Amino acid sequence: MDEIIKNKNIFIQYSPSILKNFSSKLFNIDYISKEGLIKSEVTGRGKTFEIEINGERFFLKHYIRGGFAAKITYDKYYFDSIAATRSVKEYNFLNSLFKKGLPVPRPAALQVVTNKFTYTADLITCKISNEGTLYDFIVNEKMDSNLWSSLGDTLEKFCNEKVYHSDLNAKNILIDRENNFYLVDFDNSYFFYKRELFKKSIRRLEKSLSKIDNYKKEIKDIIKEF
Ligand SMILES: Nc1ncnc2c1ncn2[C@@H]1O[C@H](COP(=O)(O)OP(=O)(O)O)[C@@H](O)[C@H]1O
Ligand SMILES: [Mg+2]
Incomplete structure (x- = not known):
């Protein structure tokens, strides 16, 4: 308590x-x-x-x-x-x-x-012990297809639980030593009733990724799934 x-x-x-x-x-x-x-x-x-x-x-x-x-x-x-x-x-x-x-x-x-x-x-x-944010991983070219699909699986879990993240971006996603993904920064976030809202958070993530030099559009495949 x-x-x-x-x-x-x-x-x-x-x-x-x-x-x-x-x-x-x-x-x-x-x-x-x-x-x-x-x-x-x-x-x-x-x-x-x-x-x-x-x-x-x-x-x-x-x-x-x-x-x-x-x-x-x-x-x-x-x-x-x-x-x-x-x-x-x-x-x-x-x-x-x-x-x-x-x-x-x-x-x-x-x-x-x-x-x-x-x-x-x-x-x-x-604290979530981590090796860096998704942003760090992309900039340092540490993302591979396994990691992208693990990110996709993680996002799917949040989507299934109807979680709307109001500021999903590459710095609010952390990756640990075992390649697990975590989301942080849930200010202004809530459970959604319309799936469209989840797409909105994914679009926000995509926008943040498109600003990173080393980002090679891998997220597109993940987005298609939502
Ligand atoms: N519990 C946590 N464990 C590990 N890192 C965290 C944690 N909370 C915040 N951080 C780190 O601090 C950064 C800023 O915190 P965040 O809650 O996103 O605040 P802001 O509103 O300033 O974006 C995050 O992007 C993350 O790197
Ligand atoms: Mg933040």
């Missing part, structure tokens, strides 16, 4: 079985930086930190706005209810996907900080 901490304008939910000595300070970048807990950082839209807690690795993501809204506010979202916040939705969605046995990171903790009409949000997930 998850634990919940409510303190004035802060809402935290975490899994005590995953994070044994949980501290809300884990969401504080100054603190984790001073304590030497940051092991690496990935710069995408915002910054995602790989952190070490009691010898285990996690990823800490601060939700950043994209598109037009980003010009007005960097990380603040309009607050409606705790249940409707980005971190709560992604945390719950990842939990359902993980319980279905889909290859996704296990969620460990989330935070929502409200301020009048707005909030900021953070999420901590368990």
